[in-house]
Amino acid sequence: MEANSLASDKFSLRIPRTIKHAIRFIPSIGIRYLWVDRLCIVQDAPTNAEEINNMGYIYGSAYLTIVAAAGKDAEYGLPGLEGISFAKSKDFYYIPRSSIRDHTADDPWRREQNHHALLQEATWNQRGWTLSELVSSQRVLCFHDHTITWECHCAVWHEDTTLNHVGDQCLSRTPRPGYGFYQVLWPDLKAYSRLVQEYTKREFSRVEDVTSAFAGITTTLSRSFPGGFIYGLPELYFDAALLWRLKRAFDYAQMENLDHPKTGLPSWSWQGWNLVESVPLDLTAWTSRFRHRQRTSLGRHTPWSFTWMRTNPTCQWHSQGSKGTRIVRTDLSMYDSSLYDTFQTQCTGWQDKGDHFEHERVPEIWFDFPVPLLRDPERVELQEQSNLLNFRTEQATFNAWPAVQGTDERGFGGTVVIQGQTEAWAGVLERDVCPEWDVECDSYYTLISISTGMIAITEEYDECFVREWQYIRQYKPEVRNWEFYNVLWITWKNDVAYRRGIGRIDKDAWKTHDRDIVDITLG
Helix, strand or coil: CCCCHHHCHHHHCCCCHHHHHHHHHHHHCCCCCCCCHHHHCCCCCCCHHHHHHCHHHHHHHCCCEEEECCCCCCCCCCCCCCCCCCCCCCCCCCCCHHHHHHCCCCCHHHHHHCHHHHHHHCHHHHEHHHHHHHHHCCCEEEECCCCEEEECCCCEEECCCCHHHCCHHHHHCCCCCCCCCCCCCCCCHHHHHHHHHHHCCCECCCCCHHHHHHHHHHHHHCCCCCCCEECCEEHHHHHHHCCCEECCCECHHHCCCCCHHHHCCCCCCHHHHCCCCCCCEECHHHHHHCCEEEECCCCCECCCHHHCEEEEECCCCEEEECCEEEECCCHHHHHCHHHHHHHHCCCCCEEECCCCEEECCCCCEEECCCCCCCCCCCCCCCCCCCCEEEEEEEEEEEEEEEEEEECCCCCCCCEEEEECCCCCEEEEEEECECCCCCHHHCCEEEEEEEEEEEEECCCCCCCCCCCCHHHHHHHCCCCCEEEEEEEEEEEEECCEEEEEEEEEEEHHHHHCCCCEEEEEEEC
């Protein structure tokens, strides 16, 4: 392409107004180069995958990211740029002086002042591709209909912010290139779970975009998560990450669009189900690997998250790809405090405080044991994204209690109560797919174990957190720490198993049931 060719009639008429405004705006703030994904990535090219994986590095190394939060599409433009674009629309609201201190987040005046609320309302925020911009960028400048806002590592500003309210430290702070302001310093599964839940609310026009749009995020976070990610599941926490649940089930009529052999997406990953429509996830089980406490505004630290729920590995996972089979290394145990003396020689800055560990880079966090910290923003070697898992485990067939079923948010019978060998209560299964009629049409389920776990049964954690809570109180009232097997309900197609639900089976009920040792290929 020749210099200034975008200014020619041949190309100028095809460039959206938002991009035209950005091209003229950038020189006015002293920046020479502008990178636009729509122009700089060849659409549908064979090399797209590599460029998409590099999106996180592109945003993280840029000085500034422009967010076009106004309007419904790229033709709307960037409002409020004098001499370049149209003036911002401004709505005025009368707020009595007596109510200024009492106004709530529902007031138009308050929403306009709130940067994050403005982004939540924007069409831009509904698109799957835009989350990577927020996660990876060092600074974002957001153009809204009525105002312009700024977010960086240390502050959120509005265009009417006065410098009297900004400290010198924030003004002088310059982040290292390659670190977005959402970049975590350590493999924080809790922070990552919030990203996943935010991502699943977004919209996609094509099935392949579900994984592609998230690739930039996982590539960026792979510097904090040793081993990286496999279809959105962090390898370091793989056993717990497999325990995600859908908050509502799909019906059989939608299975044509959820045909995992056809889409090539794995049934064992949440990404394989985020196709038909946005479905909220229940990631409560991921708390079983939150091994830290965070200081609150009162100076206290939150309780150890893992004391009420734990997950213990039972399977060795093998990822089957085009280059052969490799072991999925869920190596969190290597950082256990019993290995602290060895780990200390590999990473300085950790201090043993007796009942916890601290690191100078994140003094507000207490850790159960030292964990790997963020590496310099160099490119990490990414693992092949294989949709097949091979492992050896136990398999059993259980019956359902036909008269005791639950419904999900849409009224489908997603919850199935499982009975054991002696027809006693054994556990609860949450189905990912179920019919619109009564669940009695499925009277038995083929289940495979994928890990073991424990939940502390207290009044604090009721059925909002633990679906089995009411049954444990009724059938095992003496139990204080309920032990169980995490299981998947599977169906088969061409010797490949596919997840169709997830549940927990009481440890004693599983051990006394007829079981077989099986080799599973999970697709």
